[in-house]
Amino acid sequence: METLELPKSFDEFVDARKAGFLKVKEYVENGGHLVGMFCSYTPLELFDAAGVSVVGLCGTSNEPIADAEKVLPKNLCPLIKSSYGFAYTEKCPYTYFCDFIVGETTCDGKKKMFELLNDIKETYVLHLPQSQKRDYAKEIWYQEVKLLKEYMEEKYGIEITDEKLREAAHKRNEMRKTQMELYALQGAVPPAMKATEVMSTLAQGMFNFGVDAQHASYKAKLDAAKEALANGAKPVDEKAKRILLTGCPSTGVIQKVGMTIENNGGVIVCLDDCGGERTQKMLVDENADDILRAISDRYLEIHCSVMTTNEGRVANTKEMCQKYKVDGVIEMVLQACHTFNVEATLMQNMCDDEGIPYMKLETDYSTTDSGQIETRLAAFIEML
Amino acid sequence: MYQVGIDIGSSAAKTAVIKDNEVIKTILLDTGFSSRKVADTIYAALEAEGITRENASYVATGYGRISVPYADNVVTEITCHGKGSHFLFGENGTVIDIGGQDTKGISLKNGRIMKFVMNDKCSAGTGKFLEVMTNRLGVTPEELSALAQNGNEITISSMCTVFAESEVISLIGKETPREDIAFGVIESVVNKVVSLLAQVPNDKYFLTGGLCEDNYIIERLSKALNAPVTTTPLARYAGAIGAALAC
Ligand code: SF4
Ligand code: SF4
DSSP states (O other): OOOOOOOTTGGGSOHHHHHHHHHHHHHHHTTOOEEEEOOTTSOTHHHHHTTOEEEEOOOOOSTTHHHHTTTSOSSSOHHHHHHHHHHHHTOOHHHHHOSEEEEESOSHHHHHHHHHHTTTSOEEEEOOOSOSOSTTHHHHHHHHHHHHHHHHHHHHTOOOOHHHHHHHHHHHHHHHHHHHHHHHGGGSSSOSSOHHHHHHHHHHHTTSSSHHHHHHHHHHHHHHHHHHHHTTOOOSOTTOEEEEEEESOOGGGIIIIIIHHHHTTEEEEEEESTTSHHHHTOOOOTTOSSHHHHHHHHHHTOOOTTSSSOHHHHHHHHHHHHHTTOSEEEEEEETTOHHHHHHHHHHHHHHHHHTOOEEEEEEOSSSTTHHHHHHHHHHHHHHO | OEEEEEEEOSSEEEEEEEETTEEEEEEEEEOOSOHHHHHHHHHHHHHHTTOOTTTEEEEEESTTGGGOTTOSEEOOHHHHHHHHHHHHHOSSEEEEEEOSSOEEEEEEETTEEEEEEEOOSSOTTSHHHHHHHHHHHTOOHHHHHHHHHTOOOOOOOOOSHHHHHHHHHHHHHTTOOHHHHHHHHHHHHHHHHHHHHTTSOOSOEEEEETTTTOHHHHHHHHHHHTSOEEOOGGGGGHHHHHHHHTO
16 A cells, blocks of 8 residues: 655644545545546546546635735736645645646636646646537537547556446436426425535535535435425525525635625525536436437536637526526626636626526625625625 | 504615604614614614504515514515605605615606616625725715715726725725715725616606715716616615505
C-alpha cells in the first residue's frame, strides 16, 4: 500500500477538515481512484465505466478566495476563484488527492483558470463546442469524449468497454430519475420541503465515492420526504410564494440566497440552475448501438449560457414556471459571470411576456452584501 | 387605534403615527450606533403622548427593522416606500428614494409595486456619497446645494466614493472654486441615480427620503430625467408612513 503525504498546513485544519482529508487519503491509499470535475458537461459515465470515482470540485465557499486572488484577478466569478483557491491552498481533500482534474472549455474565466490550475494539479480539458447548432458540433464533442476515454485507458492501463459504459449509463439514468422524483415533490401545493434541503442533499451527494453511493444518498432523501408527506407533514407554509431560482450554479449561495428566500416568506419550488431538472431530465439512450455516442450526444444537449445561441434554457424555464406554478423568478448571477448576466435579458423578456415577476441578483460568496440581498429578496417576495 | 410605522435607516430613524387615515405625528432622530437604543427612545417618546402597546400597533422597516423588539411585524423598506408614496402622491409613477446607504427606484401602478431597483454594494449615488463630500468640503448639505447653484460645469468622473473623494481633494488642491466642485458632486449623484432609474422609467417621479427638501437636487433630477419630480415635506417619512399603513 502506498502512503500519501498530507498537505503542509494539515495540522492547522479544523477537525472536520482533518477527518475529510484522512477519509480521502485512506480511499486512495487503498487503491481507490479519484477524478475531480467542474461542470454538467463532464461525461460522467466514462469515469464510472473506468471504475474511477468522480467528484465535483466547484468551489462554493468564500474561504480560499482571498488566497486565489494572489494569482487570479479579483474581477472574476467567485466559483472560479474558489475552485482554484482550494487547489492553491491545499484545503480541499478531493482536489488534493485526485489523480487529475477534468475541465471543459466553457466560459473564458474557467478555461483560462484551468491553464493555471494545471500547474498545481494535472488538468485535462475537453474542448466543448461553443454551440450545438452546426452539423458537426456533435461530431466534435463525440471525438472529444472519445479522446478522454482513450486518455484514461492509457493512464489506468484498462479498457473501457461498451458493456461497462452501458452499465454506467443505466446507473446514471436511474439516479437521474430519482433526482427528477425528488424535484417533482416540489410541484405539490404547498411543496413537500424547503428546497434548501434538496440543495444541500445534492451538494453533499457529489462527494460520495461512486455513483451507487451517490444514488443511495438521493434515494434516502427522497424516501424520507415521501414518508414525511405520507405522515401528513407540511414543512412549508401554504401561503409561501413559489419561487423558481435560475442563473449560475447556486450551491455557493444556498445560505445567502436560498435560505434568505425561504426565511422571508418564499419557497423555492424549482431549482433551475444546471444541477436541476433542465439538465437531469435528459437521459442517455442505454440501448443505442453506439453507446459512447449516445453518451456524448446526451451531454451536448445541455442548455447552458456558455452556448450560443441558447434558446433552450429560457424555453425550458418557461415550461418549469407552468409546471411548478411559479409566482416569481429570481435569477442569481455570480459576479463577473458574463454569459448568464447577458442572457438574463432574454430570461427577463420571457418573464415579462408571461407576466411573471422577475428579479436579477448579482452577488458573490462574501457576506458583505447579505443585508442588502435580504432586503431585495424580502421586498420581491412581498411584492408577489 | 394608532398605527405606528418606524423606519430605521442607516443614518436617520423616522417614525410616523397614523390615526383614521391621517398622519398625526412624526418623529425624526439620528440612528446613532444602536438601532435598538433608538427604537427604545421612540417607544418612550410615543408613550409620553399616550401611544402605547395598549392602543397602538407597530410595524418596523428599514435597515434596522429587526432591532425593534416591540414591532408586531417587519416589512422591507421597499414595500413601505411604495405604500407610503402611494398614500402621499396617489398617482402612478416611480418613487426615488435616496437613502443613507441605499438608493431605490420603485415603480408604482394603482398603488402596487410593479418593479424596483436598488443600487449595488457601492455607495455612489447615495446619501453616503454626499455626506463624505460635504465633510470634505466642510459644508452642510444645504450649503452644498447653495454653492452648486452658482457653480460651473465640472465632472467628477470616479464612480467609487473613495476615488471620488481623492478626485475632490485634488480639485481643492488645484484651487478649483468650491462652487464648481459642489456642482460636480451633485451632478455625480444625480447621474448615478438617473442611470439606476433607467430600469424603472416613468413619466412622473416622486422623491422621498432625506433630500426631499432640497430644491436644487429636485430641479437637477427633473432636468436629467426630463420629467417632473414632485415631493412633499412629509416624503422624508414615506417609509415610516408605509410601515404605519402596513399595521
Ligand atoms: S453553468 Fe454551464 S458552465 Fe457552469 S457548470 Fe453548469 S453547465 Fe457548466
Ligand atoms: S458561473 Fe459563469 S463565470 Fe462562473 S464558472 Fe460558471 S459560466 Fe463561468
